[in-house]
Amino acid sequence: xxxxxxxxxxxxxxxxxxxxxxxxxxxxxxxxxxxxxxxxxxxxxxxxxxxxxxxxxxxxxxxxxxxxxxxxxxxxxxxxxxxxxxxxxxxxxxxxxxxxxxxxxxxxxxxxxxxxxxxxxxxxxxxxxxxxxxxxxxxxxxxxxxxxxxxxxxxxxxxxxxxxxxxxxxxxxxxxxxxxxxxxxxxxxxxxxxxxxxxxxxxxxxxxxxxxxxxxxxxx
Numbered sequence: 220x221x222x223x224x225x226x227x228x229x230x231x232x233x234x235x236x237x238x239x240x241x242x243x244x245x246x247x248x249x250x251x252x253x254x255x256x257x258x259x260x261x262x263x264x265x266x267x268x269x270x271x272x273x274x275x276x277x278x279x280x281x282x283x284x285x286x287x288x289x290x291x292x293x294x295x296x297x298x299x300x301x302x303x304x305x306x307x308x309x310x311x312x313x314x315x316x317x318x319x320x321x322x323x324x325x326x327x328x329x330x331x332x333x334x335x336x337x338x339x340x341x342x343x344x345x346x347x348x349x350x351x352x353x354x355x356x357x358x359x360x361x362x363x364x365x366x367x368x369x370x371x372x373x374x375x376x377x378x379x380x381x382x383x384x385x386x387x388x389x390x391x392x393x394x395x396x397x398x399x400x401x402x403x404x405x406x407x408x409x410x411x412x413x414x415x416x417x418x419x420x421x422x423x424x425x426x427x428x429x430x431x432x433x434x435x436x437x438x439x
Contacts, residue, residue, distance in 0.1 A: 229369040229385040231268040241266060245406050252409060254402070262363065262389045263398060265405055269413060270383040274420040276372040279382055280340045281429050282419035283368065284333070286312070288428075292419045293412075297324065302351050308333040312344070313352050325393055326358035339371045359393040366390075386413075 228235055233243075236253055245252035250269035257264060271279070282289070286299045298315040305311065315326040329344045346364040354360045366388035373381035392401075423429055 228266070229367075229387075231385070236266075244402065245410070247410055250410055250413060252406060254405075256398070257389075261395075262391060263401055263405075264387065264389045265409065267386045267409055267413065268383070270373075270381075271417050271420075272381050274382060274417060274424055275380050276340055276370045276377040276382040277429060278420040278424040279370050279384065279416065280342070281423050282416045283342055284331075285419075285423065285428075288419065288423070292415055298326075302328070302349060305330075311347070311349055311351075315358055323359045324357065325361050326355065327361050327364055328352045329364060335377075337375065337377075339369055340377065341367065341369045343367045361390065361393040363389065363391040 228239065228241075231251065236243075239255070241253040241255045243251060244254045249271065250267055253266040253268075255264040255266070256262075286301065290296045290299050295316050296314070297317050298313065300313055301310045302313050303311040309330065309332045312329055312331050313326070314329070315324065317324050327346055328349045329346045331342060331344045334341045334343075344364070344366045346362055348362075366386065368384060368386045370382055370384045372379055373383065396404075
């Protein structure tokens, strides 16, 4: 399974990444994209490392989990909401997203888990089936999707400005897409999306519209 494919590496150690089959695809000022193919599962894993100076780990986290606000700033979202709260740090989420013509729009049902320590926050998502959200004709349902985002503060305070992140994910789009097309999509869309997350995090921080991070906020 993808748990054994090196997706537990969350620090940009070039030797370790290359030993585990990762190759660096994109280098930009604020992010690097690494890629790994898993032929036996017909999957491509992407791993993105980046950092921002002017937002905090808590703000970046909030931009990712404030689904109502994401539906405003992410134009590709046609629907995004929590279907079921399982515990205070686990929920089932429904997400429908617009794809460029001629591709059909996609939808996802996934379980999202949050974890927090004094040094970092992580969000893990994986696709599941759920009786409340059967496959719906207008969308292609994506059954192979997973992501893990680890957000770290530069200091020991998650509320301080200055953070770095590692995002690892796979997404098969619910249909076979040639790998060069998938790479082109990923290499263009990932940096654009993460810049938008940054802008959303900055806005949430400026306006003070932050949820109390859960399970428990670190002591300030």
